Amino acid sequence: MTISSRAAEQTPITRPDDDRAQEGGAARRRSFRRPSGYAWILPALVFSVGLLYYSVGYTGYISTLIWNGTAPDVTHVGLANYAKAFSDPVFWLTLQHTAISFVVTFSISTVLGFVFAALLHSRPWFGGLYKVALFVPVVLAPAIMAPVFRQIFANDGQFNWLLTHVGLGSLAQPWLAQSGTALAVILAITIWGGTGVSFILYFAAMGQLDPELLEAAELDGAGNIRRLASIIWPNVRGTTLALATLSAIGALKTFDIPYLVTVGGPNFATEFLGTLIYRTSIPLGAVGYGAALSILLLVIALAMAIVLNAGRNKRGARTDA
Amino acid sequence: MFGIRSGRRSAKSLAAALIVAGLAAGALAGCSSSGGSNSTDSATKGSITWWGWTPEIGVGKQYIAAFNKVYPNIKVTYKQVATASYDAAIRPALASSVGPDVFNIAPGGGIGSIAAYQGSALDLTPVVTKALGSGWKSKVAAIGPAGLTTSSGKLAALAVGSTFAGSVWINPDMFSKYGLTPPKTFGDWVKVCSAFASHGVTCFEQGAGDPGFNMDLLHSIADSIKPGVWSKAAAGTVKWTDPTLVQAMTVFKSMFSNGIIQKGAVGVQQYPDVNNDFLAGKTAMVMMGTWYMQYSTLAGATAAVSAAGVANAKPFPMVSIPFPDVTGAGNPAPLFGDADYGLAVNTKSKHPKAAETFVTWLGTNTAAQQVVANSLNDISALSSVSPKWSDVTLVDPSTQQSTLQSLIGRASKITEPRLGDLSTALGQAMGVATASVAAGNATPVQALTTLQSSAKG
Numbered sequence: 145m146t147i148s149s150r151a152a153e154q155t156p157i158t159r160p161d162d163d164r165a166q167e168g169g170a171a172r173r174r175s176f177r178r179p180s181g182y183a184w185i186l187p188a189l190v191f192s193v194g195l196l197y198y199s200v201g202y203t204g205y206i207s208t209l210i211w212n213g214t215a216p217d218v219t220h221v222g223l224a225n226y227a228k229a230f231s232d233p234v235f236w237l238t239l240q241h242t243a244i245s246f247v248v249t250f251s252i253s254t255v256l257g258f259v260f261a262a263l264l265h266s267r268p269w270f271g272g273l274y275k276v277a278l279f280v281p282v283v284l285a286p287a288i289m290a291p292v293f294r295q296i297f298a299n300d301g302q303f304n305w306l307l308t309h310v311g312l313g314s315l316a317q318p319w320l321a322q323s324g325t326a327l328a329v330i331l332a333i334t335i336w337g338g339t340g341v342s343f344i345l346y347f348a349a350m351g352q353l354d355p356e357l358l359e360a361a362e363l364d365g366a367g368n369i370r371r372l373a374s375i376i377w378p379n380v381r382g383t384t385l386a387l388a389t390l391s392a393i394g395a396l397k398t399f400d401i402p403y404l405v406t407v408g409g410p411n412f413a414t415e416f417l418g419t420l421i422y423r424t425s426i427p428l429g430a431v432g433y434g435a436a437l438s439i440l441l442l443v444i445a446l447a448m449a450i451v452l453n454a455g456r457n458k459r460g461a462r463t464d465a
Numbered sequence: 466m467f468g469i470r471s472g473r474r475s476a477k478s479l480a481a482a483l484i485v486a487g488l489a490a491g492a493l494a495g496c497s498s499s500g501g502s503n504s505t506d507s508a509t510k511g512s513i514t515w516w517g518w519t520p521e522i523g524v525g526k527q528y529i530a531a532f533n534k535v536y537p538n539i540k541v542t543y544k545q546v547a548t549a550s551y552d553a554a555i556r557p558a559l560a561s562s563v564g565p566d567v568f569n570i571a572p573g574g575g576i577g578s579i580a581a582y583q584g585s586a587l588d589l590t591p592v593v594t595k596a597l598g599s600g601w602k603s604k605v606a607a608i609g610p611a612g613l614t615t616s617s618g619k620l621a622a623l624a625v626g627s628t629f630a631g632s633v634w635i636n637p638d639m640f641s642k643y644g645l646t647p648p649k650t651f652g653d654w655v656k657v658c659s660a661f662a663s664h665g666v667t668c669f670e671q672g673a674g675d676p677g678f679n680m681d682l683l684h685s686i687a688d689s690i691k692p693g694v695w696s697k698a699a700a701g702t703v704k705w706t707d708p709t710l711v712q713a714m715t716v717f718k719s720m721f722s723n724g725i726i727q728k729g730a731v732g733v734q735q736y737p738d739v740n741n742d743f744l745a746g747k748t749a750m751v752m753m754g755t756w757y758m759q760y761s762t763l764a765g766a767t768a769a770v771s772a773a774g775v776a777n778a779k780p781f782p783m784v785s786i787p788f789p790d791v792t793g794a795g796n797p798a799p800l801f802g803d804a805d806y807g808l809a810v811n812t813k814s815k816h817p818k819a820a821e822t823f824v825t826w827l828g829t830n831t832a833a834q835q836v837v838a839n840s841l842n843d844i845s846a847l848s849s850v851s852p853k854w855s856d857v858t859l860v861d862p863s864t865q866q867s868t869l870q871s872l873i874g875r876a877s878k879i880t881e882p883r884l885g886d887l888s889t890a891l892g893q894a895m896g897v898a899t900a901s902v903a904a905g906n907a908t909p910v911q912a913l914t915t916l917q918s919s920a921k922g
Contacts, residue, residue, distance in 0.1 A: 213556045215584040294738070299729025318729025321674070322904060326732070409674055410731045411900045426553045428889050429581045 200442065207436035212429040225436035235437065238417045239444075241327060242395050245416070249334050250391035254384060256335070257342025262372055264343075265350050275347075282340035289337070290404030294320065297329050320406055323413035330402050330414045337401070338394065342387055349383040350376060389452050396445050417441050510538040511819030516558065517543070517569035518551040518576060519806055523768075524759075524840045531836045532826055539819045541567075548736070551576050559585040559811065566814040567824055570622045572612025572803040573884030574892050575677060579613060579807075581889075583621040586809035590620045592821045596829040605829075606877065609846045612885040613807040622807025623828035626843020629802030629876040630681040630754035630883050631688070632785040637864065639666065639749040647750075651716070651791040655723050662724060667748040671726045672735030673903045676896025681883070682720075682752055683899060685788045687713035688799030688881075696801075699886040705917040706910070714909035716791050718902050731904045744773035746781065754883075755876055756805065757783070758841040761865045763858045765841070782861035784868045801881040805843045841869070844876050894919035 207226070210219040229235045260278055264271050281289075296302045297319040304316035319325045353376065361375050399418030402408055408415040408423060415423075417437065425434030520528070525543040532541060544565070546554045551569075558564035559582060570586065571577045597604050609624030635647055643664055648654035658668035672678050687695040690709050697703035698710060720726045727748075733739060735753075743751045744760070759765040766780030787798030808824040810817055827833045828846055838845040838852045845851070851873060859865045887895070898916040901907035907915070 212581050212584075214559045214582060217584075294732075298732065299727065318732055320732030321729040322731070323906065406732065407674065407734070409900065410904055411897055411906065422553075426556065428893065429552075429556075429578070 203435045203438050206432055207439050209432040209435075210430075211432045213425070213431035218432075221432070225433045226440070228433060229436055229440060234412050234415060234420060235440075237412055238415050238420050241414070241416050242398065244327070245331060245334065245398060246392055246395035248331050249338060249395065250388060252335050253339045253342045253391070254387055256339045257344075257346050257387075258372075258377070258380075260339070260343045261346035261350055262376065264347060275343075278343050279340040281337045282344075284337070286337070286400040286404055289333070290401065293329070293333050293405055321410060323410055326406050326410060326413045330405060333401050333405065334394075334398070338391075341390070345383050345387060346380055349380040353379055385452070385456055389449075392448050392452065393445070396441060396448070417444075506816050506818045508818040508822045509536060511816040512540040513542070513566035513814070513816050513820050513823060515541055515543045515567040515808070515823070516546055516551075516555060516565040517806060517808075518546055518548040519569065519756075520840070520842050521545065521759075524842055527836055527840065528827055528833070531833060532823060535826065535830075535832075536822060539822060541823055548576055552578075552581070555582065559813075562813055564811055564813060566811055566816055566820040567808050568811060569806040570613070570809045571806050571884070572882065573887050574889030575884050575887075577806065578889060579615065579621055582809065583615050583619065585812055586619075586621040587812055587814075587817060587821070588619040588621070589623050589810065589821070589824065590618075592825045593620065593623060593829060596825045601829075604848060605846050606844070606848055608802060608880060608882070609804045609807070611880075612803045612882060622804075622809040623824050624804035624807045624846040625827055626805050626834075626837050626845050627802050627876070628754050628756045628805040628843055628883075629800045629879055630752075631685045631788055631798065631800040631802075632752075632754060632757075632872060633669075633750055633788055634743070634753050634757050634783050634785050635750050636743065636746060636748075636781055636783055638781050639746065647786045648789045649787075650789055650793065654720075654725050654789050654791070658723075658725050661749055667727050667742065669725050669727070669750040669752075670733070670739045670742055670748040671720075671730050671752060672733045672739045673721075673726065673730035673900065674733055675735040676892060676899065677884075678735040678739075678752065679717075679899035679903070680887075680892070680895050681754070683713055683717050683895075684801060684883070685752070685799055686716045686791055688801070689788060689790055689796050690716075690792050690794050692796055692799060693881070696881055696886065699882075699891070701920065705913045705920060710913060711909055712792065714898075714902055714913055717899070718909055720791075721903055726903075731900055741773040743783075744770050745775050752788075754802070755844060755872060756842060757785070758869055758872070761859050761869060762841060763860050766860050780860045782859070782865050784865055785872050786868075799881070800876055800879045801883045802876060802879055803883050803885050804846070844873055848877070891920055 208220060208222055210221050210225075260274075264274060268274070298304075299318040299321065301319075303319065307313060307316045317325065319329050357375060357379075358371060361371050366374065395416075397418060398416040399422065402414040402416055403419050403422065406414045408419040418441075421434050421437045421441065424430050424437060515525075517525070522543070522545045525545060529541045529543060532539070555564075555568055555577065559568070564585075568582070568585075569577050570579050570582050572579055574580060593601050602610060605624065606627055608627050610620060613622045613624055614620050633647075639661075640647060643660060643666070645657050645660055646653075648657045654669070661668035671682060684695045687710055690712055694703055694707055694709040695713075698705050698707060703710075721730065727733075735751075739748070739751055740753075742748045743753075760769045760780075760783060763780060766783070767778050770780055771778035790796070790798070808827060810820045810824055814820050827837070831847065831850060834845040834847040834850040835853060837843055838850050839856050841852060841857065852869075854862075854866060859869075884892075894916050897919075898907075898912040901915075902909055902912045
């Protein structure tokens, strides 16, 4: 409710005179018919409807076409692009990669972020330096780091050099050139770039914990591991859920790292929904099919948001009870 | 009272909001308004924009400077878009009313594909006929209009020049350093690469993660076995499972297992990885086309070596060698090519006449084509024009000029397309096939069978 409409509603109560009361009633009716506050949100409404919902709707429309994005002639194909997606093995492969990416990056980043946050709460020497070192990958643009990782994981790159020089030369291989290893490299880069966020959120969450709780546990004889597992971990569950949501969104939006490091290859081994949509819509010029994939991505994202929210609400309700 | 004042204020604010909303809606609607010629359009005056992935910005400026000596009142602004981003940039630009007046398109289904963008291009047949006469096709390299004319006969773009693939470029300094000679056969190639490997040097580097360059290599091998089979397969008149193509794919595979192509090639892109390594002197041989001629010039080589990340860039006199006879069939080393790019005039251009003047001048004027030829980026579109060597400063004329002349001479006779007959989807299927074989995930027969089914589908 806006301030003006709220004031108009209050008028008849504070001024009991009948005429005034009627005037107040008329004002209320006027403001109801012509709600002044809504006028202020109209520009935002136009922009959001125009730029977001209209775009979603238009993408939905395009998804029913065979169109290259520029040609004046289009062919209406109904839901054929969706049927094509469901029968496209690469589409299912991207979903598989997305699921793997979510599980692996969320699990490892969460564990690493939690452990680093706990370690740095123990106030080690050069703690500030460690914090910076952990967070720097978050602020480095993937476009800058992609050539570095391409070099590191090249056949003659530094990673193989390192393996060779520590006696593990038998493990050296062309990491980015093999379907079996390229995805692992992409996930490793994603974890490297995302652990800083997990760390900083856990570090902040741990700072909010009641010290008396930890002291009580210590007095009861709980060791470091026990306190981490039984006191700290349950109390930062909200952060973990937030990270799960962020990781899920991140997995669905994955584009920059696989595109810049492996271009989705070799042979779709690192293809994600984002890279597939781009490759389909831009280089292949199948804008209709690309739009159908975008709508499917939207549906998956909405479904995931609903599931995660439902899970959070259920836990919240259980906590309240 | 409060309510009345509130009502007045809301009326005012509603009006203000409607104005803002109207402006916003107008801005959004403006995005979809159509362009088109205006009443002040002139063939000799105006300001036009040109978008392309090639030529290099410096070469583009050379063209424009030469153009402005003849047409000083047409201002041309050239924007070079990175090759990988060109399609992403040009597609929405052409769909809008504020796209470039002139834009690059290319034959086939790759970057700037004629199939994708010909709908936004004016038919240039009338202007080229006016410039060169009704027999204009006899005055330009046939490969130009062949790849830039639509199935309905529209000349969607005018070729500025052509490029040809099928050649191997070498760093002679590296061969001299290790006392090696360029390979002429498959056996030579294996020995040379073994020798380079013994010195810890990469012999022949291939960006096998890049479908286009895998196709070039496979095309060369197929042509060395039986010329023309590849083109027939691309045109759909021969199956991809033809014995010649199976043999070619088998040789392609063996180049990975025999140490000719470097390990991990499938994870490498021809640009920028292979290009940078060659220019930085890290690899002795690469498979590149005639577009590499520009790095034979002192200025071109210095800039390219510097751009590859080499401090105090020292150019080397790279030369091209014929593709080795990898099967012993004895056929001449093949070249195949297309118009490097053609200049198209946007149907929504507000200055189409000025744009046509620029495009026609660059594609048909002798002086303009001389600039194109001398830049060595392309082989000129006009058959009568060739580089004026006295105006070209090579790194080492004694070793480079004769090989360049030979390459240009061979290329000028070629009619076999490089990408012209390949659709985008077929190109992708080809990429999957070559990468599968290179990575050892499929046998040549399996990969070509899958490719054939993709081509049919």
